[in-house]
Amino acid sequence: FPCFSAIEDFKEKIKPYSKNLETDGRPNVDLSGEEIASLAKDFDVLVGPAHAFTPYTAIYAYHSSLTDCYGDLTDYVSFVELGLSADSDYADKIQELHRLTFLTNSDCHSPHPVRLAREFNRFEVNDATFDEIKKAILRIGGNKPVLNVGLPPQEGKYNESACISCYTHYSLEEAIRRRWKCSCGKRIKKGVRDRVEERANFREPEHPDHRPPYLHLIPLAEIITKAVGQHTPFTKTVTRRWEELISAFENEITILIDADINDITRTTTPAIAEAIQAFREKKVCIIPGGGGKYGTIELPEEKVLTVSLGPQDHQTNLLDY
Numbered sequence: 001f002p003c004f005s006a007i008e009d010f011k012e013k014i015k016p017y018s019k020n021l022e023t024d025g026r027p028n029v030d031l032s033g034e035e036i037a038s039l040a041k042d043f044d045v046l047v048g049p050a051h052a053f054t055p056y057t058a059i060y061a062y063h064s065s066l067t068d069c070y071g072d073l074t075d076y077v078s079f080v081e082l083g084l085s086a087d088s089d090y091a092d093k094i095q096e097l098h099r100l101t102f103l104t105n106s107d108c109h110s111p112h113p114v115r116l117a118r119e120f121n122r123f124e125v126n127d128a129t130f131d132e133i134k135k136a137i138l139r140i141g142g143n144k145p146v147l148n149v150g151l152p153p154q155e156g157k158y159n160e161s162a163c164i165s166c167y168t169h170y171s172l173e174e175a176i177r178r179r180w181k182c183s184c185g186k187r188i189k190k191g192v193r194d195r196v197e198e199r200a201n202f203r204e205p206e207h208p209d210h211r212p213p214y215l216h217l218i219p220l221a222e223i224i225t226k227a228v229g230q231h232t233p234f235t236k237t238v239t240r241r242w243e244e245l246i247s248a249f250e251n252e253i254t255i256l257i258d259a260d261i262n263d264i265t266r267t268t269t270p271a272i273a274e275a276i277q278a279f280r281e282k283k284v285c286i287i288p289g290g291g292g293k294y295g296t297i298e299l300p301e302e303k304v305l306t307v308s309l310g311p312q313d314h315q316t317n318l319l320d321y
């Protein structure tokens with residue numbers, strides 16, 4: 001949206017089609033994708049699908065293609081917001097997404113630092129204005145996205161297909177064979193990974209030239225949680241250790257990626273410093289999420305290796321972007 005008054009105007013337009021516009025952060029609007037995109041165009045609003053692959057309310061949960069959703073307005077769609085359970089490698093398996101800019105946005109469902117800004121984008125712009133960011137999303141005048149940052153997709157709540165009640169994970173074949181019914185009797189929700197595989201045009205991701213690198217980050221509080229042997233990041237101990245590091249280094253990115261590990265060691269406990277080092281060396285393992293439950297991380301000595309992630313080799317310094 002170009003400005004807040006445009007948001008108000010847009011809201012007035014769609015009000016007749018929504019019962020929960022004022023009460024829900026993700027309101028239901030009884031309009032087609034094409035109708036919404038057409039209104040967006042009238043208001044000079046950029047439009048694209050958000051958390052595109054999740055099994056609830058996402059474009060690929062209900063549509064087979066962009067055109068199937070946006071009809072004649074498909075060309076006006078300029079971006080796709082990937083959502084927590086997907087990254088550029090997932091989305092670039094789908095050919096129709098190649099021309100779009102990928103956004104990795106955080107929603108502000110919760111103000112806790114473990115949730116807020118866990119995903120973000122870096123753009124090349126002359127100013128932090130709508131026009132400059134719009135140009136970056138449309139990739140014109142030299143403006144462009146230069147980095148997507150997000151959780152490893154396996155950490156997302158709907159990464160693998162899993163039961164929404166007991167969280168048993170299933171392969172796509174097995175879920176189909178069971179007609180999406182878990183042995184406990186409840187429903188199996190199709191995971192983002194499987195939805196992408198179904199829809200994929202390519203076996204391996206094929207990135208277009210304009211696609212920026214994707215940096216996988218695990219929220220610092222989650223790493224601290226594991227290092228101090230607790231079960232949730234919402235405890236006093238974790239918060240105290242998190243604040244101690246933040247007050248020394250100002251932000252999570254510096255701590256996770258850029259700061260000298262010896263400086264970190266001097267600031268925090270040996271276990272936390274080792275855990276941060278393990279993340280940097282891609283030795284933190286992730287047990288994938290599914291069925292509405294987030295994935296969890298394990299530090300190396302716990303030896304529950306499923307997926308090993310961290311910054312990619314060439315991404316040693318965030319300031320390089």
Ligand SMILES: [Zn+2]
Pocket residue numbers: 051107
């Ligand atoms: Zn959201």
Ligand SMILES: [Zn+2]
Pocket residue numbers: 163164165166167168182183184185186
């Ligand atoms: Zn179950």
